[in-house]
Amino acid sequence: MQVKICGITNSEDAGDAVAAGADALGLVFYAGSPRCVTAEQAAAIAKAVPPFVTLVGLFVNADSAGVEDTLARVPLNLLQFHGTESAEYCEQFRRPYIKALRMKDDLDVLAAMAEHPAARGFLLDAYRPGVPGGTGESFDWQRVPQDSGQQIVLAGGLTPGNVARAVDTAQPQAVDVSGGVEASPGRKDPQKVAAFIRAANG
Numbered sequence: 166m167q168v169k170i171c172g173i174t175n176s177e178d179a180g181d182a183v184a185a186g187a188d189a190l191g192l193v194f195y196a197g198s199p200r201c202v203t204a205e206q207a208a209a210i211a212k213a214v215p216p217f218v219t220l221v222g223l224f225v226n227a228d229s230a231g232v233e234d235t236l237a238r239v240p241l242n243l244l245q246f247h248g249t250e251s252a253e254y255c256e257q258f259r260r261p262y263i264k265a266l267r268m269k270d271d272l273d274v275l276a277a278m279a280e281h282p283a284a285r286g287f288l289l290d291a292y293r294p295g296v297p298g299g300t301g302e303s304f305d306w307q308r309v310p311q312d313s314g315q316q317i318v319l320a321g322g323l324t325p326g327n328v329a330r331a332v333d334t335a336q337p338q339a340v341d342v343s344g345g346v347e348a349s350p351g352r353k354d355p356q357k358v359a360a361f362i363r364a365a366n367g
């Protein structure tokens with residue numbers, strides 16, 4: 166099971182997550198988040214990350230120039246678009262990307278995936294009106310399609326205590342967590358991070 170620890174705000178938390186076995190670290194470039202980092206902070210964190218750990222930049226309906234500016238300053242391996250971005254928008258950066266889908270009750274998941282043929286995968290997160298993500302809420306894992314042929318990253322309200330059940334139910338390729346492994350908003354708890362990665366890997 167691949168594990169992404171999202172909402173890293175400092176080099177110490179990055180190092181702890183890598184030491185615990187994280188495959189990917191997420192940096193949030195969304196001003197509305199308590200985990201938001203500047204490009205300068207992100208570049209400093211990136212220096213603490215080994216080359217074979219994927220560094221993911223998370224954006225929410227950001228203006229294109231802002232994304233380009235971040236890309237020029239931070240060595241991101243993968244982009245995560247967590248808003249209502251179109252395929253045309255996401256593809257303009259010519260970088261590998263995953264698209265977040267918020268699992269609103271009436272969302273046609275396969276149809277939403279078909280709108281992003283160039284996406285490298287889809288991150289499925291809980292839906293809460295007015296909040297783009299990082300809600301700490303989960304959704305019905307049985308709604309994760311088993312026949313999409315896509316790389317699925319399961320997210321939303323995952324914790325060290327529920328991730329094994331989530332993996333068993335949804336059978337994703339990867340899991341993603343933010344609030345469930347925090348000591349306080351924006352600071353990770355290294356013991357929770359390690360427990361999460363252990364539990365995700367069964």
Ligand SMILES: O=C(O)c1ccccc1N[C@@H]1O[C@H](COP(=O)(O)O)[C@@H](O)[C@H]1O
Nearest residue numbers: 171198298299301321322341342343344
């Ligand atoms: O982490 C955030 O603050 C955030 C803000 C805006 C959009 C997405 C955000 N995070 C992503 O949401 C998932 C789920 O978060 P949680 O585990 O429920 O707290 C997280 O893994 C990020 O990919």
